[in-house]
Amino acid sequence: MKKLPRPDERRPLLLARRNLKMARSPHAYVRGNTVQFYQWLHSQRGHALPHGPAVWICGDCHIGNLGPLAGADGEVTIQIRDLDQTVIGNPAHDLVRLGLSLATAGRGSRLSGVVIARMLEEMVRGYEQSFSGKLHDPHHKPDAVRLVMREATARSWKELAKERIVDTDPIIPRSKHFWPLSREERKALRDLFAQPEVKQLATRLKSREDDAPVTLIDAAYWVKGCSSLGLLRYAVLLAVGTGKQREFCLMDVKQAIQAAAPRHAHARMPRDNSQRVREGALQLSPALGERLVAARFMDNGVFVRELLPQDLKLEIDTMETAEAMRVAHYLARIVGNAHARQMDEDTRRAWLTELGQRHGKTLDAPSWLWQSVVELVGSHEQGYLEHCRRYALTTR
Structure with missing residues (x-):
């Protein structure tokens, strides 16, 4: 390779x-x-x-x-x-x-x-x-x-894993889509997913226990999208639960930047771009907004969501x-x-x-x-x- x-x-x-x-x-x-x-x-x-x-x-x-x-x-x-x-x-x-x-x-x-x-x-x-x-x-x-x-x-986790990370094994293989991280990025991602609100994203689905342990398994820089190429973007693989109850989930961490779209002259919106994206998602697309958290990562606003097999x-x-x-x-x-x-x-x-x-x-x-x-x-x-x-x- x-x-x-x-x-x-x-x-x-x-x-x-x-x-x-x-x-x-x-x-x-x-x-x-x-x-x-x-x-x-x-x-x-x-x-x-x-x-x-x-x-x-x-x-x-x-x-x-x-x-x-x-x-x-x-x-x-x-x-x-x-x-x-x-x-x-x-x-x-x-x-x-x-x-x-x-x-x-x-x-x-x-x-x-x-x-x-x-x-x-x-x-x-x-x-x-x-x-x-x-x-x-x-x-x-x-x-x-x-x-x-x-x-x-009809899609399941296996289809999502094969499409996004090639295999269903608990690892993100490095490829043209997933690039290596710096030491600073690895530490910052671990700190990010140690935050209670971000961690709870993995237990938000009704099929998972609210108090299930969440472990970061692997992470990589994600070469994805078009307009977002050049921004911070990461794929993070988590394990939820233990033993036979353990499930894997794939998280998308994406940098939020200032919108090019003009705002209404008298509109009051969150100044933090990640908070703006979350609020807009709650208003326009509740299915996405309820699965999205705004956070800070390496001095940048990011929004985090779990990718589900049904998201196409x-x-x-x-x-x-x-x-x-x-x-x-x-x-x-x-x-x-x-x-x-x-x-x-x-x-x-x-x-x-x-x-x-x-x-x-x-x-x-x-x-x-x-x-x-x-x-x-x-x-x-x-x-x-x-x-x-x-x-x-x-x-x-």
């Missing part, structure tokens, strides 16, 4: 890997480039969006950041699964970001511009329906969602026309549910009225949404090609 990098050699290698991942496709570029999206939001066009009520938003609401999540009680639902960028902000930002992601995925599936326009119409319909008072997860799932839910509910990313690489409509409608309902549960009835009604204004003559979706997505698709396509020229070609 190729020699793995030392801790002081990580950063340039991680940034190079991130750049290559973003060069794989325009959709991958959109997923990994939150900063360009918010640069656009600060432009004149971005300022023209409607001002929705101040609620917690995802802040990076693309397709890959939604998917199945298991709650501590074992129930699996589709919710927002990545809250790194969450802030109290304008819900219109989540709508535009989701619309951009859907449009880019549609173009990658060779769907026509007419179909993409209809996708945005369905997205708005799904979002508005979530404000009807029925905030439950919709039952009529698109095929792509139904398949990932079936996979999620929603991957939609290709779509047929009918399926694209259902996906757009369904995912917008999930986002709408997360927004609507934070609003009272009067606020919901006022926001729906605002959404219904400025519809085009031929498009049953707000003109501000369509124009924003069209402009963003163009700027991101240009940015993607330039990104490939600058990074992908230079590594040949």
Whole structure:
């Protein structure tokens, strides 16, 4: 096996890997480039969006950041699964970001511009329906969602171990995904998981005893994600209980950094970024929020959660026309549910009225949404090609 990098050699290698991942496709570029999206939001066009009520938003609401999540009680639902960028902000930002992601995925599936326009119409319909008072997860799932839910509910610890750490033995084998730790990192991780609140994450599931002993078995630097490459990220393997009752669990420790998403001018949010992520998760995705702890690690804010076998990313690489409509409608309902549960009835009604204004003559979706997505698709396509020229070609 190729020699793995030392801790002081990580950063340039991680940034190079991130750049290559973003060069794989325009959709991958959109997923990994939150900063360009918010640069656009600060432009004149971005300022023209409607001002929705101040609620917690995802802040990076693309397709890959939604998917199945298991709650501590074992129930699996589709919710927002990545809250790194969450802030109290304008819900219109989540709508535009989701619309951009859907449009880019549609173009990658060779769907026509007419179909993409209809996708945005369905997205708005799904979002508005979530404000009807029925905030439950919709039952009529698109095929792509139904398949990932079936996979999620059937998965066990063995599947998670094979996917994440190759084997079910109590060790994290060093590989291209798991790199060696420094002595300082090993000590800091042991100190972190000695904290009662962090330790209790491992006993939070209903199948485990609250007073079961928790032992740190192994840990490694985790090369994972795209936008998080270059930040602190660790996989930590714990044992819960003893003897025949012993279970293993895999913890994800991730650095929390300042959000690129703009916050509402008068919003009061936790100043610590890890606390901000936890609070946003509790509001938007309770299944995730109840399994997440904010902590300090080596002078940085981090959030810690146990990875469950049912936690999966929603991957939609290709779509047929009918399926694209259902996906757009369904995912917008999930986002709408997360927004609507934070609003009272009067606020919901006022926001729906605002959404219904400025519809085009031929498009049953707000003109501000369509124009924003069209402009963003163009700027991101240009940015993607330039990104490939600058990074992908230079590594040949």
